[in-house]
Amino acid sequence: MTSNFCRLGVAGLGTVGAGLLNFIAERPDFAPAGGRVVVTGVSARSRSRPRPVDISNLTWFDDPVALATSPETDVYVELIGGADGTAKASVEAALKAGKPVVTANKALIAEHGGDLARLAEANGVPLLFEAAVMGGVPAVKFMREAMVGDDVQSLAGILNGTCNYILSEMETTGRAFADVLADAQRLGYAEADPTMDVGGYDAAHKVTILAALAFGYAPNFSAAQVEGIDQLDLLDIKLAHDLGYRVKLIASAKLGADGVRVQVHPSLVPLDHPLAQAGGALNALFVESKRIGRIFLQGPGAGAGPTAAAVAADIADVMTGMVRPVFQKPAASLQQYGSVDPSDTLVRAYLRFMVKDEPGVIAAVSESLAEAGVSIESFLQKPAGQTDGVPIVMTTHSVAESVLAAAIDQIAGLATVLDRPRLLRIAQI
Ligand SMILES: NC(=O)c1ccc[n+]([C@@H]2O[C@H](COP(=O)([O-])OP(=O)(O)OC[C@H]3O[C@@H](n4cnc5c(N)ncnc54)[C@H](OP(=O)(O)O)[C@@H]3O)[C@@H](O)[C@H]2O)c1
Structure with missing residues (x-):
């Protein structure tokens, strides 16, 4: 027309x-x-x-x-x-x-x-x-039109402004998820039923579309691995910060030998990475391509204007x-893709254990990780002072998800570990 x-x-x-x-x-x-x-x-x-x-x-x-x-x-x-x-x-x-x-x-x-x-x-x-x-950020045109002369290899973004606002508020005000969500609903930043946003599904819809455009596949929402921010503890936001990371809801897509892998997870992003700098309700997208290299887009992802x-x-x-x-x-x-079995996916992880304040506890956790084949990259212990245990945090080198899951199961069974270990992925960007 x-x-x-x-x-x-x-x-x-x-x-x-x-x-x-x-x-x-x-x-x-x-x-x-x-x-x-x-x-x-x-x-x-x-x-x-x-x-x-x-x-x-x-x-x-x-x-x-x-x-x-x-x-x-x-x-x-x-x-x-x-x-x-x-x-x-x-x-x-x-x-x-x-x-x-x-x-x-x-x-x-x-x-x-x-x-x-x-x-x-x-x-x-x-x-x-x-x-x-x-x-308002022209991400679709960018992917559909501007990138036809290149091969996109991976993309990772902050695609849900509500989650980004909640995470930013939790970090800056030190308030828990439920408090900040209630405020966001009062201010009109979050829906009365926030499931689509905080459950990660809205970001998964968007990254599914970007992946289809980037890699020449038909979108397949059902193949996305989706985890939202609704189970996130303020403690992990604080501890991640102490380790030099900011927690963001990262929606990512990658083209590999086994097809298209689309994921949404609360993830640790190094504080100096552009995605960590996108605060409040902003959206941001980081793209890696074969010829152009790294591209970063950022702007308002919602609102009438x-x-x-x-x-x-x-x-x-x-x-x-x-x-x-x-x-x-x-x-x-258009090619079709299905779910990719996550067990072989390599991840770098942040693991937080709530343990009894007793001698030998850290050694037991470290030994379990080593026996399972999980190699520790860094370690952080916070002083005692909480009635419900002491948090210890370890970040890992790259390891298969299945190996990590088995190690977590084993450590969860130790008598000195008080709670199920918390796992957050470190964004590979
Ligand atoms: N809000 C944003 O910032 C934003 C950003 C990007 C994309 N989007 C997308 O844009 C679309 C609209 O979002 P929105 O925020 O404008 O939603 P909204 O404020 O909830 O408005 C939805 C509109 O659809 C009407 N509607 C609902 N069911 C209908 C039906 N069965 N027949 C006819 N009309 C019906 C509603 O009518 P009544 O007014 O009479 O209830 C209302 O006017 C969604 O797909 C959303 O994902 C929104």
């Missing part, structure tokens, strides 16, 4: 939808070559809900599918959210009707992106989702007639 006049059907009038309508009211000529963008139809759950944007002159659709296929809709903009249900049905309907689709929906793309890409390409229309990853800007950039691409394969390569030629 190349057009100087573009009629949008916008489904979803929440943070992003209202942000987009406000932006278009302010800058209807934002697209290149002076074309005008108008919103003609809208849809949301409740017609009567008060909104920060005037929709009285727009055609209301109770059903987003009808909006997606309306003759008045040139481009369908899906800002509802969710991997299935109405969001998926309306996007499929728009693509089948030959309408370009712009969406901010990471769950939809991470879970159904391969099928939707085939549908879009079969119908010769673009399916664009810049806002789905890192909000940044996300609407990313949606608008996709609309501008539709208007200039840019139709590229949805995931860098044609959908039919």
Whole structure:
């Protein structure tokens, strides 16, 4: 589609939808070559809900599918959210009707992106989702377009602003996870149901999309290994800091001999690494490629303004007639990947043991690690003074996950070890 006049059907009038309508009211000529963008139809759950944007002159659709296929809709903009249900049905309907689709929906793309890409390409229309990853930071365009001349080898990022905010607050204020989460919910930084964010699933959706774009595979969300920050202890944030690390929720992807490995874990990042410097609600992405080398992107990953800007950039691409394969390569030629057995994965680990304050305890833990084949890199012991034991911390050299897991099981059974040992991975970046 190349057009100087573009009629949008916008489904979803929440943070992003209202942000987009406000932006278009302010800058209807934002697209290149002076074309005008108008919103003609809208849809949301409740017609009567008060909104920060005037929709009285727009055609209301109770059903987003009808909006997606309306003759008045040139481009369908899906800002509802969710991997299935109405969001998926309306996007499929728009693509089948030959309408370009712009969406901010990471769950939809991470879970159904391969099928939707085939549908879009079969119908010769673009399916664009810049806002789905890192909000205002153009990570999708970067990966899909700028990196076609290179081979991405690995990527690691902070892709969830809510978790990054919580971790930053825990470190700077010394408050526990539950306290900071409650504050974040009160301030509107976290959802009432925070599972998608703090459970690591939102970051996993985003890194699944980036991995697909980077490596030429169809996204496979079910293959991601996901661990969130909800079980993280303040004590580990403090002890990691004493060892020269900051704990971040790191979403990473790597292409190896056994396929694509996608992981989300709370991880230790050296304090002087750019990813450790990205504080508050910022998002950041660190990419290593064969020819360009190391690239670092950082910026606001959410919010009405940044996300609407990313949606608008996709609309501008539709208007200039840019139709590229949805995931860098044609959908039919995308490779598939499955879960990678983590047992052989090499990790460097941070291990924290709560032990009785008795002679010989450290030697027993060290011996168990040595017997299992785990080599210790550094050691930290904090003074006693807590009724529930003394924390000792060891970081390890590279070791297979299965070896580490067996050693942890064995040490957990020692009479002098009071609690299950805590394992955090040291980010390999
Ligand atoms: N918020 C961000 O900063 C951000 C950043 C990047 C990507 N995203 C993505 O953008 C999308 C929208 O996020 P958001 O934060 O704007 O969500 P939101 O504030 O919760 O808004 C969702 C909108 O969808 C409407 N909706 C829900 N179910 C519907 C249905 N069955 N039919 C029609 N409309 C329905 C809601 O209607 P009512 O208003 O009537 O309830 C609401 O207007 C999601 O995919 C999200 O992951 C958001």
